[in-house]
Amino acid sequence: MALPFxxxxxxxxxxxxxxxxxxxDAALFAALFSAxxxxxxxxxxxxxxxxxxxxxxxxxxxxxxxxxxxALPFxxPALLAPRPEFQGLRGxxxxxxxxxxxxxxxxLLLVPALAxxxxxxxxxxxxxxxxxxxxxxxxxxxxxxxxxxRPVLGLGAAFxxxxxxLLPRMKGALRSGFLLAGASVALxxxxxxxxxxxxxxxxxxxxxxxxxxxxxxxxxxxxxxxxLLPLALSTRRAxxxxxxxxxxxxxxxxAHPASLVIQRWTPSQRTLDGLTWMSRETPGxxxxxxxxxxxxxxDARIVEAVGGAYSDHGRIGGATGRPILLGWxxxxxxxxGGAATAEIDARKQDVExxxxxxxxxxxxxxxxxxxxxxVVVGPLERKEYGPELFRGHGGARRVFSGQETEVWExxx
Numbered sequence: 134m135a136l137p138f139x140x141x142x143x144x145x146x147x148x149x150x151x152x153x154x155x156x157x158d159a160a161l162f163a164a165l166f167s168a169x170x171x172x173x174x175x176x177x178x179x180x181x182x183x184x185x186x187x188x189x190x191x192x193x194x195x196x197x198x199x200x201x202x203x204a205l206p207f208x209x210p211a212l213l214a215p216r217p218e219f220q221g222l223r224g225x226x227x228x229x230x231x232x233x234x235x236x237x238x239x240x241l242l243l244v245p246a247l248a249x250x251x252x253x254x255x256x257x258x259x260x261x262x263x264x265x266x267x268x269x270x271x272x273x274x275x276x277x278x279x280x281x282x283r284p285v286l287g288l289g290a291a292f293x294x295x296x297x298x299l300l301p302r303m304k305g306a307l308r309s310g311f312l313l314a315g316a317s318v319a320l321x322x323x324x325x326x327x328x329x330x331x332x333x334x335x336x337x338x339x340x341x342x343x344x345x346x347x348x349x350x351x352x353x354x355x356x357x358x359x360x361l362l363p364l365a366l367s368t369r370r371a372x373x374x375x376x377x378x379x380x381x382x383x384x385x386x387x388a389h390p391a392s393l394v395i396q397r398w399t400p401s402q403r404t405l406d407g408l409t410w411m412s413r414e415t416p417g418x419x420x421x422x423x424x425x426x427x428x429x430x431x432d433a434r435i436v437e438a439v440g441g442a443y444s445d446h447g448r449i450g451g452a453t454g455r456p457i458l459l460g461w462x463x464x465x466x467x468x469x470g471g472a473a474t475a476e477i478d479a480r481k482q483d484v485e486x487x488x489x490x491x492x493x494x495x496x497x498x499x500x501x502x503x504x505x506x507x508v509v510v511g512p513l514e515r516k517e518y519g520p521e522l523f524r525g526h527g528g529a530r531r532v533f534s535g536q537e538t539e540v541w542e543x544x545x
Contacts, residue, residue: 135169139352142176143313146183147196158183158200163207170216171329171341175349178319182312185300218470220330227339228325231284237347238321240382241354245314247375248361249295251368252311256302270295286325289318310360313353320350332466341467408452417538418511422452424533424540425507429455433506438517439484449509458484458503488518490525497527500543511538 142161148154158180165176180200184193234242250267257263270291278287296315303311328342368375397403406412411419425435431454439459440446447460459465459480466477483499487508490496500508510523526541533540 135165135172136348136352138165138168139172139175139179139349140356143179143183143353143356146179146200147186147188147193148183155196155199155203159203160207162200162204163211166208167211169345170211171345172349174323174346175316175320175353178316179353182309182316186309186312217468218472220471222327223330223338225325225328225339226335228283229285229321229343231288234285234321235382235385238351238354239386240379241351241358241386243379243382244358244362244365245311245318245354246292247365247379248314249292249299249311251364252299252303252307253295256299270298283325286322289322289325292318293322306360307364310357310364313357314361317350317353317357320346320353332463334463411448411452415512415536415538417536418448418513420535421509421511421533421538421540422449425449425453425455428532429453429507431455434458434504435507435509436484436487436500436503436505437509437511438488438514439481440513440517445513448513449511455507458505485518488514488522493525493527496523496525500527500529506543507532508541508543509538510541 138161142158142165145161146158149157162176162180165172180197181193184196184200188196249270253267253270254263257266273294274288274291276287277290278284281287293315296311299311300308323346324339324343328339331338331341333340365379366372366375408419408422411422425433429435433455435450435453435455435457437449437457438446439462442461442464444461447457449455450457450460459477462477462481466474469477480503483502486499487496487505488510490499508523508526508529514522523541527543529541529543531539532542
């Protein structure tokens with residue numbers, strides 16, 4: 134939802150000097166933040182880049198501050214609405230390697246790198262000065278990468294400094310292209326320094342920040358690459374070397390889309406049915422889903438296995454639209470904040486009690502606490518809680534059974 138707002142903001146911000154242009158910038162800024170607060174760094178960078186595209190430094194700063202001030206009334210509904218709790222920032226212990234950065238963005242990074250080199254080379258009439266300038270920034274980037282042991286940080290910082298060095302001499306499409314590329318690279322640098330705290334644990338402490346920053350960076354690098362490609366291809370020397378490198382990079386970037394196209398055109402994958410995977414992997418679950426859809430009230434609460442994110446946990450609730458006691462525990466913590474930790478832990482423990490306890494009274498009390506109507510016993514539940522589960526079913530009766538999946542209804 135946020136990407137169209139991001140690209141619209143990139144296209145319009147700072148372009149119109151009138152009062153209505155300022156109002157439009159402010160409204161788009163607020164819309165982007167409201168759609169996805171994670172895009173705040175990208176929105177601020179775009180605001181600066183857009184105002185600098187057609188202005189000198191002081192007028193650009195004034196326009197940016199004015200835009201933020203006018204945006205405040207538009208932001209109030211989003212700021213006052215319920216949202217995930219901001220748990221602060223922290224330093225990072227991980228880093229993105231050069232191969233990882235290339236895998237993510239590939240040719241989109243190569244084109245601005247080639248373009249900045251050519252622009253630096255042409256920025257001086259004297260050959261020795263040009264040679265010195267075109268080598269200073271790469272050397273600085275390599276030095277910073279070695280010292281910090283963070284190649285994205287070192288090379289990215291050198292690129293941003295080179296853009297700032299060239300900015301007074303740039304006009305038109307090249308100025309816009311370098312500003313967009315600079316904003317994109319700044320977004321790539323951000324997770325090398327700080328990340329937003331979340332409950333994902335130390336091993337995945339950078340995941341959310343990298344994901345959000347890289348998604349916005351890729352969206353901005355695409356138009357930046359289009360604007361800078363003519364400059365990257367304009368060199369007469371080493372012309373075929375440059376083109377060959379770009380062809381290889383583009384081929385690497387296309388590997389993922391090509392694999393997706395092949396996958397989608399595989400006969401077994403060619404369907405609009407989003408539950409085909411369930412029919413193939415756990416057909417009993419699919420039949421249980423159909424039974425619940427046809428027989429269970431829309432507000433009937435369901436108990437199913439609880440687990441981590443990016444797994445099949447929560448599959449029955451997601452497929453039927455019925456509420457469940459608890460889904461992905463870490464996502465619940467991420468969205469609801471630290472205040473919900475006790476409730477999340479209690480529900481996780483109660484689900485485990487329902488499945489593992491052999492005492493009907495204890496199971497019945499746990500079900501009654503949440504007014505649960507149905508309990509699902511399928512392959513995933515057996516994997517999580519053992520083969521002898523839901524023995525103390527608390528007076529519930531089995532209403533569906535098929536292909537290793539059962540649905541039990543709690544009797545009032």
